[in-house]
Amino acid sequence: MLDIRLFREQPEFVKEGLDKAGVDPTIVDTIRSLDDLVRGLKTSAESMKAEMNTANKALGAQRKSLSESEFEAKRLELRGVGDRINEADALRSQKETELQNLLLEIPNLPHEKVPVGKDDRDNVVARSWGEPRAFDFKPKPHWELGESLGILDLERGVKISGSRFYVLKGQGAALQRALITWMLDVHIEEHGYTEVYPPFVVKQECLYGTGNLPKFADNLYHDVEEDFWLVPTAEVPVTNLHRDEILTGAELPKRYVAYTPCFRREKMSAGRDVRGIKRGHQFDKVEMVKLTLPENSDAELDALLDNAEDIIRKLNIPYRVVQVCTGDKTFSSAITYDLELYAPASKGEEGAEWLEVSSCSNFRDFQARRANLRFRRDAGSKPEFVHTLNGSGLALPRLMIAILENFQNEDGTITIPEVLRPYMHNREKIVAVG
């Protein structure tokens, strides 16, 4: 959420930012007039309350010395004042809710470094690493490899749970498990993160905190009877760990890494990426989350991005870093870099594709304000909002696709990346079994 004071003090700046993000900037004027209205109502209601409070205190003090009829007259008079206050308050709170709801639906302003653009076609490839492998045979897509190796069962996934679900079996399941453990180990031991195992269901406040609600309810699974929402990413529970807390400056930065499954309805992506395991309703992910001092968040994003890239380099998969433009950045983020892996056959007959496996973002104080995530620089100083960041490190299914497709052999077996072998009983290859 943006600071309402920004609307009051620098409306042009807000308009400019929203315009770049593809939002109609006239919303700023709407918000300002609503804000003025709310503040006016508040001021007048407060002065009525002040009067009422004084009168009530006086009445309490005099009650013994007043005759019954005098008291009664006074009582009725005050009751009238009370009614008027209630009326004014009702209007105020209605308008205040309206204002709040508007603010909750306004995206974050883009960071000054973000390239201006309309949609993903205006994203900029910042750099790339590794050479796509030259195959001396026609590489197969992961769904063919997976099925023939007996490590991926798309059909039975659909039978059990419906479309966009799949089953991993044998070395396929083992590969995913190895990746999870190995990635966690790297982030913990080499990159300095603290492992967190959070709940996979959260209350709706958490989703408001990260910015998934109220706008993106469409993409979330939730229990209709309870306030239980399945996490769409570990970002949600982990960022909310310190919700409504005031941390000390010395505790920052907090660097967390968590493995969780993620659940998404994918309503807005209906019909897209239906082959294989590229886009499912349930997938696993290792996620890094940081809470930092405001002045350090830019540097922490660079480090976070490098931590995610390090995983890919260790696996030796070609990738590129894409800087997301103002029009394509997500709702809550101020600046985002996507990491995309080269997958030689992921588009089937159409061939290769760059697969997004991580999205590393700095949200600045946008989520912190929603989640009331604060810190105090020194013992006596005022609480300030922290900056929050996160990025996948990495998302499993697409990483698995890249591994299967890049490291496939002509005979249909898969060479296991060396760093993973200790996590897979020192096996070198995934081969078909009976």
Place this chain on the structure above:
RNA sequence: GGAGAGGUGGCUGAGUGGUCGAAAGCGGCUGACUGCUAAUCAGUUGUAGCAGGAAUACCUGUUACCCCGGGUUCGAAUCCCGGCCUCUCCGCCA
């Protein structure tokens, strides 16, 4: 899931309708005293919003907040209803 107890300021803990933003103690801060530390004494000490003033972290006024949300009342920390959470006992269970 059943029965009971309870949720008050940084902490402990009083407070059952007005004089309560809230006693007391601890802790914190300021000052005094003291070779230093400790002890002692005095004062001070919640957060947020809004309005006005002063202009770097200030003052004044005012409102709100005693788990959350409703209600009763001229007036609610205090009474009523709903919810959440914690603790104890029982049951069940990985």
